[in-house]
Amino acid sequence: MLSSAVKIAALGGAAWLLRRGIRRRTATDLDGQVVLITGGSRGLGLAMAREFAREGCRLVLTARNAEQLERARKDVHGITDVLAIPCDVSKREQVDNLVAQARERFGPIDILVNNAGTITMGPVDTQTEEDFHEALGIMFWGAYYPTMAVLPEMVRRHEGRIINITSIGGVIGTPHLLPYSAAKSAAIGFSQGLHGELRSRGVRVTTVIPGFMRTGSYRNAIFKGRHREEYRWFSLGAAVPVTSTTAPRAARKIVDAAKHGDATLLITPYVKLVMLANAISPGLVSFAIGAVGRFLPKPGGIGAEGRPGYDSETGLTDSFVTVLGRRAARNYQHQ
Numbered sequence: 001m002l003s004s005a006v007k008i009a010a011l012g013g014a015a016w017l018l019r020r021g022i023r024r025r026t027a028t029d030l031d032g033q034v035v036l037i038t039g040g041s042r043g044l045g046l047a048m049a050r051e052f053a054r055e056g057c058r059l060v061l062t063a064r065n066a067e068q069l070e071r072a073r074k075d076v077h078g079i080t081d082v083l084a085i086p087c088d089v090s091k092r093e094q095v096d097n098l099v100a101q102a103r104e105r106f107g108p109i110d111i112l113v114n115n116a117g118t119i120t121m122g123p124v125d126t127q128t129e130e131d132f133h134e135a136l137g138i139m140f141w142g143a144y145y146p147t148m149a150v151l152p153e154m155v156r157r158h159e160g161r162i163i164n165i166t167s168i169g170g171v172i173g174t175p176h177l178l179p180y181s182a183a184k185s186a187a188i189g190f191s192q193g194l195h196g197e198l199r200s201r202g203v204r205v206t207t208v209i210p211g212f213m214r215t216g217s218y219r220n221a222i223f224k225g226r227h228r229e230e231y232r233w234f235s236l237g238a239a240v241p242v243t244s245t246t247a248p249r250a251a252r253k254i255v256d257a258a259k260h261g262d263a264t265l266l267i268t269p270y271v272k273l274v275m276l277a278n279a280i281s282p283g284l285v286s287f288a289i290g291a292v293g294r295f296l297p298k299p300g301g302i303g304a305e306g307r308p309g310y311d312s313e314t315g316l317t318d319s320f321v322t323v324l325g326r327r328a329a330r331n332y333q334h335q
Contacts, residue, residue: 027259031056034106036099038089038146039116041068042333043215044165046075047247048113051255053079060102060109062087063116068333081106089116090137095145109150111161111258114143114187119180119217120306121234122224125299127178135179140186147194151203158202161258164191165208168271172278172285175293176230195263204261208254209275211268212237212244216329219309226301231312233296239325243270247332310335 035052039045040061049059049072059082063069066086073084083105087098102109118138120131143164154160169177170184188207195205218238223230237243245268257265266272278285316322329335 028261030111030255030259032058033110034058034060034102034108035111035113036060036062036102036109036146036150037113037115038062038087038142040084040113041065041072043217044210044213044247044250044332045113045115046072046332047215047251048115048254049076049082050079051248051251052111053082055255056080057111058106059083060085060098060106062089062098064088071333089142089145090134092141092145095149099146099149108153108157109160111163112146112150113163113165113254113258114146115163115165116142117165117180119177119221120224121176121180121221121230122227122304122306123176123297123299124178126224126304128304131179132182135183136186139180139183140190143187144190147190151198154203155198155201160203161261162191162194162198162203162205163208163254163258164188164206165210165254166191168209168211168274171209172274172289175289176296192264199263204263206254206257206262206265208257208265208267209271210245210250210266211271211274213247213250213267214239214241214244214324214328215247215332216325216327216334217332218325219329219334221309222306223309223312224302224304224306225299226297227307227312228314229297229301231309232314232317235309235317235322235325239322239328241324244268247328 035057037045037049040049041063049061053059053076058080059076061069061072061082061084064086069084069086073082076082083102085098085101087094089095116138118135120127147162164187166188167184169181170188173181191205191207195207198205218235250267253265253267266275
């Protein structure tokens with residue numbers, strides 16, 4: 001019995017080494033490629049900008065906040081050539097102008113990273129129609145418009161990479177995050193469908209499905225209802241190592257997926273476990289989500305009025321427990 005277990009382990013190890021060897025030989029050299037990152041001024045976007053810059057890529061960064069965008073440009077300017085253009089990716093005209101300016105400066109876009117996002121948290125009673133419009137505008141249409149702006153040229157050249165940053169919240173609907181989950185779910189369907197359609201035409205589409213990442217973004221998320229209670233559980237999940245991964249680690253995985261044109265990238269063991277559980281027993285996962293929902297804050301508090309995370313601190317969320325999250329917020333412009 002022991003001998004059989006050893007043989008199986010040895011075969012598994014050999015298969016893993018073979019796969020790694022093949023991936024090294026088939027990796028695309030990113031040096032000199034033009035990478036457009038939406039939501040590139042802070043958080044994961046900034047972490048990816050740094051990582052792509054180390055690979056020798058030329059960068060186009062965009063975000064709505066011009067001041068933060070300029071700081072991000074200066075952050076990576078010493079490593080590579082970078083163009084920073086303010087843009088609201090939910091507006092098609094602005095996206096078309098962005099891509100035109102990028103093409104004029106660098107030429108065709110080789111890699112598009114659809115990363116722009118927003119989070120509004122609270123019971124469904126506090127989520128307005130405008131919240132859903134904003135979430136879909138940024139995280140679905142904000143991926144659709146840049147994709148359609150760069151796609152004709154990628155298809156014509158028979159090469160290109162499109163990286164869509166989605167979320168486990170788009171696979172498993174998450175209580176108190178309905179606008180976010182709805183938008184991410186739409187983005188996942190769009191991304192996976194594109195992969196199936198474009199692979200034979202030379203364009204690789206990667207759907208990235210992460211869980212919590214320590215970027216400090218929770219400090220700028222919007223919290224409704226009993227906003228301090230909502231912020232408490234969300235900030236702990238986004239700041240504690242057991243439930244979250246670091247921004248540099250996530251960025252490295254995404255860049256590696258871009259090199260290989262991977263169809264799907266799951267980030268964090270938690271996400272892999274949830275995806276496996278949902279594939280085996282979706283009913284059980286739905287039951288577990290319902291059970292979790294019972295412990296989330298009840299409606300009340302400030303209602304539909306939203307407060308940012310940094311306005312929702314408590315003694316616990318501003319303690320040693322979240323020190324890694326606050327450090328990430330400083331490093332990735334989420335102060």
